[in-house]
Amino acid sequence: MKLTPHFTLAELTASSKASQLGLDNMPAEEIVPRLVRTAEMLERIRSTLNAPIVVTSGYRGQALNRAVGGVTSSDHTQGHAADIVAPGYGSPYQIAKLLAPLVATLGIGQLILEGVKGKQWVHVSTRVPDKTVNRVITITDAGAQLGIQELA
Numbered sequence: 001m002k003l004t005p006h007f008t009l010a011e012l013t014a015s016s017k018a019s020q021l022g023l024d025n026m027p028a029e030e031i032v033p034r035l036v037r038t039a040e041m042l043e044r045i046r047s048t049l050n051a052p053i054v055v056t057s058g059y060r061g062q063a064l065n066r067a068v069g070g071v072t073s074s075d076h077t078q079g080h081a082a083d084i085v086a087p088g089y090g091s092p093y094q095i096a097k098l099l100a101p102l103v104a105t106l107g108i109g110q111l112i113l114e115g116v117k118g119k120q121w122v123h124v125s126t127r128v129p130d131k132t133v134n135r136v137i138t139i140t141d142a143g144a145q146l147g148i149q150e151l152a
């Protein structure tokens with residue numbers, strides 16, 4: 001099922017961890033319109049990057065979220081968020097640098113550059129965090145920092 005021209009429901013719910021653990025990661029019906037909004041945001045990001053986006057993690061049901069050690073309040077569990085990379089454009093740092101000044105224009109509620117346990121990706125959510133100061137942050141093994149910071 002296509003959510004938008006370049007993103008499918010399957011892409012936004014796929015999880016190797018879920019298949020490995022035999023978890024059903026299909027969202028409840030009320031989550032699907034949120035995934036459409038998330039995919040629409042991804043379309044705007046795709047146009048800005050002018051490169052294809054690979055979604056490494058989209059919707060995560062509670063069981064999957066627990067299995068990957070996600071925080072219980074994670075926007076992934078509500079269908080608002082996606083973790084992305086776009087090797088055709090550049091590194092996650094380069095992507096986050098480009099997007100940071102454009103969050104309002106592109107309808108990105110929260111932008112996080114994540115560099116954790118040797119992996120790097122960009123987390124984008126349609127939801128603006130309760131503390132708006134956290135709208136654009138960098139998270140590493142050392143913790144969270146405001147803004148987009150170069151990863152070690």
Ligand SMILES: [Zn+2]
Nearest residue numbers: 081082083123
């Ligand atoms: Zn994420």
